[in-house]
Amino acid sequence: MSDGGLRAVFLENRPMLLRLLAARLGNRDDAEDALQDMWLRVEQLANRPIDQPAAFLYRVAANLATDRRIAGQRGVARDTAWVDVQPLAEELPDAERTLIARDRLAAVESAMAAMPDRMRTALHMFRVEERPQREIAETIGISLSGVEKLLQRAYRHIIEASEDFDAGMAKRHRLGSGKGA
Missing domain, CATH: 1.10.1740.10 (RNA polymerase sigma factor, region 2, helix turn helix motif)
Structure with missing residues (x-):
C-alpha cells in the first residue's frame, strides 16, 4: 500500500x-x-x-x-x-419546614444541654459514638441497668422538649391564623 x-x-x-x-x-x-x-x-x-x-x-x-x-x-x-x-418537588422541604426543623433541632440541643453530665455523656456515647452500653457502663462507672435508665431518662427529656416545641408551634399557628389561644 x-x-x-x-x-x-x-x-x-x-x-x-x-x-x-x-x-x-x-x-x-x-x-x-x-x-x-x-x-x-x-x-x-x-x-x-x-x-x-x-x-x-x-x-x-x-x-x-x-x-x-x-x-x-x-x-x-x-x-x-x-x-x-432525585426527590420530587413536593418531597423537598420548603422554607417554612426548613426553619421549623432548625428550631426543633435547637430545642433538642437545648434539652441535651440541660441534661445532667452523666446522662448527656451516656446519650452521646451511645447515639453519636455508637458505643455499646456495656462499654458506657464501664467508662462512666455504673451498672448496665444504670446506663439503660440514663438513656431512658435522656430520651424522655428529648421527647418532652419535642412535645413542648410542637405545642409552642401549634399555639403560634393558632395565634398567627387569627383564631386566638
Whole structure:
C-alpha cells in the first residue's frame, strides 16, 4: 500500500461507511461524528501496513458503531438512574419546614444541654459514638441497668422538649391564623 493508501481507501469508501454507520447508529449526525473519529484513527494508522484496508475500515466502522451504541445505552441508564433517585418537588422541604426543623433541632440541643453530665455523656456515647452500653457502663462507672435508665431518662427529656416545641408551634399557628389561644 502506498503512503496515502489507507487514507485513499477511506475517502473512496466514505459514502458507504457513512451509510453503514447511519444504519447502525440510527441517525446521520451520529454517523458523521463516528466517521470523523474513524478519520482520526486512519490518520494514526496511515503509515502501518494493512493487508485488506477496505475490510479493516468496515470493521473499524462496525466497532465504532457498537461502542457508541453501548456508550449511549449506558448514558441513558445512568441518566435514568439519576432522575429516579432525585426527590420530587413536593418531597423537598420548603422554607417554612426548613426553619421549623432548625428550631426543633435547637430545642433538642437545648434539652441535651440541660441534661445532667452523666446522662448527656451516656446519650452521646451511645447515639453519636455508637458505643455499646456495656462499654458506657464501664467508662462512666455504673451498672448496665444504670446506663439503660440514663438513656431512658435522656430520651424522655428529648421527647418532652419535642412535645413542648410542637405545642409552642401549634399555639403560634393558632395565634398567627387569627383564631386566638
